[in-house]
Structure formats: C-alpha cells, structure tokens
Amino acid sequence: MLLPPTGSIVMLTGAGISAESGLATFRGAGGLWEGRRAEDVATPEAFARDPGMVHRFYNQRRRQLHDPAIRPNAAHLALARLEADWPGSVLVVTQNVDDLHERAGSRAVLHMHGQIRRMRCTACLEERLWLGDLDTLTPCPACGATASLRPAIVWFGEMPLEMERIMAALQSCDLFVAVGTSGHVYPAAGFVEVVRDVDRAHTIEVNLEPSAVRSAFAECRVGPAGSVVPTLVDELLAGLR
Ligand code: OAD
Numbered sequence: 281m282l283l284p285p286t287g288s289i290v291m292l293t294g295a296g297i298s299a300e301s302g303l304a305t306f307r308g309a310g311g312l313w314e315g316r317r318a319e320d321v322a323t324p325e326a327f328a329r330d331p332g333m334v335h336r337f338y339n340q341r342r343r344q345l346h347d348p349a350i351r352p353n354a355a356h357l358a359l360a361r362l363e364a365d366w367p368g369s370v371l372v373v374t375q376n377v378d379d380l381h382e383r384a385g386s387r388a389v390l391h392m393h394g395q396i397r398r399m400r401c402t403a404c405l406e407e408r409l410w411l412g413d414l415d416t417l418t419p420c421p422a423c424g425a426t427a428s429l430r431p432a433i434v435w436f437g438e439m440p441l442e443m444e445r446i447m448a449a450l451q452s453c454d455l456f457v458a459v460g461t462s463g464h465v466y467p468a469a470g471f472v473e474v475v476r477d478v479d480r481a482h483t484i485e486v487n488l489e490p491s492a493v494r495s496a497f498a499e500c501r502v503g504p505a506g507s508v509v510p511t512l513v514d515e516l517l518a519g520l521r
Contacts, residue, residue, distance in 0.1 A: 283482075285367045285520050287454035291359055292471055293374040293381070296460020296487060300353040300506040301380055303344065307462050322435045331416050331427070338431045339413040342396045345378055346411070352384035355459065355505035358513040360385035365517055371449050373442075375461060375468050377433050390442040392468065394433035403428040440467060450474045457484045457512070460505050463491035472496040486512065 295305035327334045363370040372389045377396040381389045399410035406422035416427045456475040463469040485497040
C-alpha cells in the first residue's frame with residue numbers, strides 16, 4: 281500500500297488488540313460483559329448504587345496489569361515501530377484502559393475511555409497515577425475526602441476524552457485503521473464515517489471477524505491483530521523505499 285511519506289495515520293484500537301496479551305475483551309464468549317450487563321458495572325449509576333462492587337471489578341483489571349505475564353504483543357510493538365519509523369504522523373486512539381501501547385513504546389496515544397492506572401477524586405478533581413486497589417474508604421491523597429475516589433475511566437453516559445484532538449486527526453488523516461474493536465460502542469464506532477468524508481483517506485478494519493460497522497470500511501483484514509498488524513506495518517514502511 282502506498283501512502284505519501286508525509287501521510288497522517290490514525291490507528292483506533294479496541295480490546296481485541298490486547299487479547300493476545302491475555303486481557304479479556306468485553307463482548308462474546310469469555311468476555312468481561314458475559315453474564316453481566318455493562319450498565320450494572322460501567323455507569324455512574326452503578327457506581328452510585330454499589331461502589332464496592334464497581335471498585336472490585338476495576339481493582340481486578342488494574343491488578344492484572346501488574347502480572348509480568350501481561351505484556352505488549354506483536355500488534356502493540358508494530359504500532360510503536362510505525363510511530364518511530366514513519367516520517368508522517370501516527371496517532372493511536374485507544375478505547376483500552378490498559379497501558380500496553382505505552383509499554384510497547386508508542387508515545388502519541390490518546391485514551392478516549394481513560395486509564396485504569398489513574399484515579400480521580402470526585403470531591404477535589406485531583407487526578408493522578410494509582411497502582412493499588414481503590415475502595416470507598418481510601419482517602420483522597422490531595423483533599424483527604426473518603427468515598428470520593430474513582431477510576432479515571434469513562435463510563436457509559438460520560439463524555440469520552442480528547443474528542444477535539446481525535447476529530448481533528450480523523451478529518452485530516454490519509455489512513456484510518458481500526459484494530460480489534462466490535463463496532464458496538466459510539467462514538468468510536470462512528471469514526472470510520474468521519475474519515476469517509478475525507479476524499480483521499482483509505483480505511484482498513486483489522487479484526488478476528490467482521491465488526492458491526494465493517495461495511496463502512498474500504499478494506500477488511502480478518503485475522504489476529506498479532507499477525508495482521510505487523511504485516512500491515514511492514515507494507516506501509518516498505519512503501520517508503
Ligand atoms: P469488544 O469486546 O466489544 O470487541 C473486541 C473485538 O475484538 C471483537 O470484535 C473481537 O472479535 C475482536 N478480537 C478479539 N481477539 C482479537 C484478536 N486477537 N485480534 C483481532 N481482533 C480480535 O471490545 P471494544 O470494541 O474495544 O467501554 O469495546 C468497546 C468498549 O465497550 C470498551 O472500551 C468498553 C466496552 O464496554 C466502556 O467500558 C465504556
């Protein structure tokens with residue numbers, strides 16, 4: 281695939297890119313929402329109703345990231361290589377709350393659904409890195425309030441982060457690739473439509489199976505991200521020679 285070397289690339293990633301690192305996806309068999317309703321865990325209302333349960337769910341997700349077996353896989357590493365070697369801009373927009381892109385070496389990463397390794401105080405709005413568990417008794421290190429800390433992630437019904445920068449990048453990109461996302465959650469599922477209005481831009485979906493919005497993409501590459509993404513990155517970089 282030939283792109284101008286100054287071309288801008290936006291990579292949207294979802295839970296599927298971290299699946300081969302050992303982190304569960306949300307939907308489908310074995311997914312985090314299997315046997316649960318997302319609204320019972322991932323909403324401000326669920327947190328108000330049962331903060332202990334919501335904290336336990338996210339504590340578990342945060343602890344998993346301390347497991348040395350959970351590491352960036354070939355797809356994360358390929359995206360970091362693309363950022364390092366591509367002369368134009370490469371932006372990763374991720375729905376994932378894990379830090380595997382950063383650990384792989386990507387620097388231009390926007391976490392539109394926030395980050396599990398950060399907390400926010402709903403009393404004083406302090407936000408900072410937080411590697412341990414959270415519970416309703418944990419005092420805010422900034423203001424001392426209790427029952428005020430929450431994971432710094434975006435729940436259903438809340439505004440995704442960084443939308444202005446994301447929209448600007450989508451509207452000026454030459455290539456948009458969505459990796460490992462089921463296309464069920466907006467606004468991310470609608471990003472391909474934004475890019476479709478950019479005449480020169482090419483769009484590719486990389487997924488184990490066609491997503492709910494597959495028909496909006498010009499091209500679909502079916503397979504595991506850990507092998508499809510490195511091949512795609514090789515092709516892009518080969519086009520520079
Ligand atoms: P999903 O769990 O909805 O979708 C993951 C997608 O990745 C599915 O289409 C899988 O087929 C695909 N997949 C699984 N393993 C793969 C692999 N090795 N290679 C490539 N694809 C693979 O996850 P998301 O689309 O990321 O939000 O979910 C979006 C949002 O819904 C999440 O950010 C989260 C969730 O509820 C909130 O909690 C607010």
